Amino acid sequence: MEKPYILAYGRVSEEALKKLGHEYETVYFANGENLENERFRAVLQQAQAIVGVELEVNEELLDHAPELKVVSNVAVGYDNLNVTALSKRGIAACHTPGVLNDTVADAVFGMVLASARRIPEMDRFVKEKKWNGVMPDEKFGVDVHHKKIGIIGMGRIGEAIAKRAALGFDMEVLYHTRSRKEKAEDEYGAVYQELPDLLEQSDFVVLMTPLTPDTEGLMGTEEFRRMKAGSIFINASRGAVVDEEALVHALRSGEIRGAALDVFQQEPIQPDHPFLTMEQVITLPHLGSATTENENNMSLLAADNALQVLKGQKPAYMINQEIWKGRNKHE
Numbered sequence: 001m002e003k004p005y006i007l008a009y010g011r012v013s014e015e016a017l018k019k020l021g022h023e024y025e026t027v028y029f030a031n032g033e034n035l036e037n038e039r040f041r042a043v044l045q046q047a048q049a050i051v052g053v054e055l056e057v058n059e060e061l062l063d064h065a066p067e068l069k070v071v072s073n074v075a076v077g078y079d080n081l082n083v084t085a086l087s088k089r090g091i092a093a094c095h096t097p098g099v100l101n102d103t104v105a106d107a108v109f110g111m112v113l114a115s116a117r118r119i120p121e122m123d124r125f126v127k128e129k130k131w132n133g134v135m136p137d138e139k140f141g142v143d144v145h146h147k148k149i150g151i152i153g154m155g156r157i158g159e160a161i162a163k164r165a166a167l168g169f170d171m172e173v174l175y176h177t178r179s180r181k182e183k184a185e186d187e188y189g190a191v192y193q194e195l196p197d198l199l200e201q202s203d204f205v206v207l208m209t210p211l212t213p214d215t216e217g218l219m220g221t222e223e224f225r226r227m228k229a230g231s232i233f234i235n236a237s238r239g240a241v242v243d244e245e246a247l248v249h250a251l252r253s254g255e256i257r258g259a260a261l262d263v264f265q266q267e268p269i270q271p272d273h274p275f276l277t278m279e280q281v282i283t284l285p286h287l288g289s290a291t292t293e294n295e296n297n298m299s300l301l302a303a304d305n306a307l308q309v310l311k312g313q314k315p316a317y318m319i320n321q322e323i324w325k326g327r328n329k330h331e
């Protein structure tokens, strides 16, 4: 009998592809492939699992996937999945929380340091042979240590950022979420704030919420207006949590000093986007979790999630847990 199919998509490590391929006919498609590709449609028609990152899984795609049992994101964020549509069809939705916390927090701290100390800009300055041996006063950065960092979305990754800020850089940590975080308060001295208060006090504002109907456009004109003069905005959550026009305005008008952005409303960013011409904005290609080690860890976790579902076991990291109820009376 032919092995059942798995459709692998986007960033999935070699080791994970091998693991999946051992038991299932695993066909890999690069990021950007979609229903317009005949081979993609043919594999989807037979696929019992999708394992990958950034594939838009909507009703239309699901209509082409009659055998599907699980969609396993190689990501913790799952705004690319229509979870309601998956649940309605009894398809498990899985993701990879936890394993990437430190990797993403390292990247965010890189963004904090790079923007405060103008590191990418100064790299260009030297390479463009503008350096005459003296660091010009007008290119000086600002300190990070002992400043206030405001974290919007103190979840798994937010806490790893708070730890670096408090224990590594002696920063005061403010945070805003829907619920209080005792661990962050006890271990990192984090102080809960309503959003306007956090924005008004923080030297660095770090956005780390998921993209949901509640968070879409969370940072808009009013929020940027409330930020301190000279403050820096960091976004590593999702582009659509920010009103990009409002951010461009806040940067151009000097309401805030700078920004470091790993995510955009449209990825890749449009070639004529104003961010690309702004010296005070660091633009990154959604690299938060992108290290060799972490890609493999996330891919293996996503592969395990998918294989567990295909074997009738409850996966370790399932988003729509409610669909599992009653499937196995021991769980």
Ligand SMILES: NC(=O)C1=CN([C@@H]2O[C@H](COP(=O)(O)OP(=O)(O)OC[C@H]3O[C@@H](n4cnc5c(N)ncnc54)[C@H](OP(=O)(O)O)[C@@H]3O)[C@@H](O)[C@H]2O)C=CC1
Pocket: 076, 077, 078, 097, 098, 100, 104, 152, 153, 154, 155, 156, 157, 158, 176, 177, 178, 179, 180, 208, 209, 210, 211, 212, 214, 215, 236, 237, 238, 262, 263, 286, 287, 288, 289, 290
């Ligand atoms: N740039 C990159 O490469 C990466 C980006 N990400 C993004 O980071 C996000 C967060 O990941 P992770 O930390 O694991 O997720 P968590 O679910 O652990 O944390 C999310 C936090 O956001 C808070 N939150 C949710 N909705 C709101 C709201 N309306 N107002 C205020 N706070 C809110 C939650 O609050 P509460 O706890 O009170 O519910 C929670 O504390 C992912 O969903 C993804 O979009 C993740 C990895 C890499």
Ligand SMILES: O=CC(=O)O
Pocket: 074, 075, 076, 077, 078, 100, 288, 289
């Ligand atoms: O953006 C990455 C993720 O894991 O979510």
